[in-house]
Amino acid sequence: MSLTAERKTYLDGLCGKFRRDVIDTLYAAQTGHPGGSLSVCEILTALYFEKARVDPSNPQKPDRDRIVLCKGHAAPMLYRVLAEKGFFPVEEMKTLRQLNTRLQGHPSIKHTPGVDLSTGPLGTGLSAALGMALGLRLSNTNAKVYAILGDGDVNEGTVWEACMSAVKFKANNLIAIYDWNKVQLDGKSADIMPQGDMAAKFSAFGWRCIPCDGHNVEALCEAIDKANAYPDDRPVIVLADTVKGKGVSFMEGQNAWHGKAIGESDHKRAVAELGGK
Numbered sequence: 001m002s003l004t005a006e007r008k009t010y011l012d013g014l015c016g017k018f019r020r021d022v023i024d025t026l027y028a029a030q031t032g033h034p035g036g037s038l039s040v041c042e043i044l045t046a047l048y049f050e051k052a053r054v055d056p057s058n059p060q061k062p063d064r065d066r067i068v069l070c071k072g073h074a075a076p077m078l079y080r081v082l083a084e085k086g087f088f089p090v091e092e093m094k095t096l097r098q099l100n101t102r103l104q105g106h107p108s109i110k111h112t113p114g115v116d117l118s119t120g121p122l123g124t125g126l127s128a129a130l131g132m133a134l135g136l137r138l139s140n141t142n143a144k145v146y147a148i149l150g151d152g153d154v155n156e157g158t159v160w161e162a163c164m165s166a167v168k169f170k171a172n173n174l175i176a177i178y179d180w181n182k183v184q185l186d187g188k189s190a191d192i193m194p195q196g197d198m199a200a201k202f203s204a205f206g207w208r209c210i211p212c213d214g215h216n217v218e219a220l221c222e223a224i225d226k227a228n229a230y231p232d233d234r235p236v237i238v239l240a241d242t243v244k245g246k247g248v249s250f251m252e253g254q255n256a257w258h259g260k261a262i263g264e265s266d267h268k269r270a271v272a273e274l275g276g277k
């Protein structure tokens, strides 16, 4: 179902605010990952604000949908979205990566309300998400598991094991979303580990693939609807075309901004580009 013009404007506004706030938070913390956080903004917004069934007043609700951020280093954007959704106060963003914070450098299921899986080590998320999906099926709920992958994440062999297993176990309640920004920590994916035709690869494993503009909330929502509507038992991946560092010209496509402290003048420039003061 398409979004109303009003809803689309609201969600686009949220994304603008999330980007500005994450840049401010990372500047204040002088540590953390700007590139991958800016890249995943619309994906998380589409899930938490439109498509996933979650309840901030009951984060452990047994039949909630699960969202697994396999690329756990993008935690700042996840936290900002969770805070807006009401899982914890937005004020708490100031504590990112501080001693005794609930907002650690990578998502922690033990510390942060709303986080469904601790992640950070790449390659582990999809396998765990598959296990969660199979467990939910045994519990007779119709909950979904959404797993957000990154380029560096899919370099890991365990992702492809999970890929095969998901087909064998007919995990049609597992939906992967590939934040496909084509850049990793130390360079372009094409140079580090060329990925070729990912749609052909996932299809060959037996997955359904839906290509989509990963910075268009409405397109993401439509892709997720489509993924949920298939009547058969194949897992689905949304191939979300994204840009690492999206929204800040000097960060876009630059692996140098994967995990780097933001200096004063860069902070000013970034905030100005994102429409802030």
Ligand SMILES: Cc1ncc(C[n+]2csc(CCOP(=O)(O)OP(=O)(O)O)c2C)c(N)n1
Binding pocket: 035, 036, 037, 039, 071, 073, 120, 121, 122, 123, 149, 150, 151, 152, 153, 154, 179, 181, 183, 184, 185, 244, 258
């Ligand atoms: C197993 C493992 N190896 C190395 C790292 C260090 N590391 C953190 S992020 C990253 C690159 C991630 O790239 P990508 O998945 O494309 O994320 P994005 O571009 O969305 O930031 C690496 C190599 C890690 N977290 N886990």
Ligand SMILES: [Mg+2]
Binding pocket: 150, 151, 152, 179, 180, 181, 182, 183, 184, 244
């Ligand atoms: Mg990447």
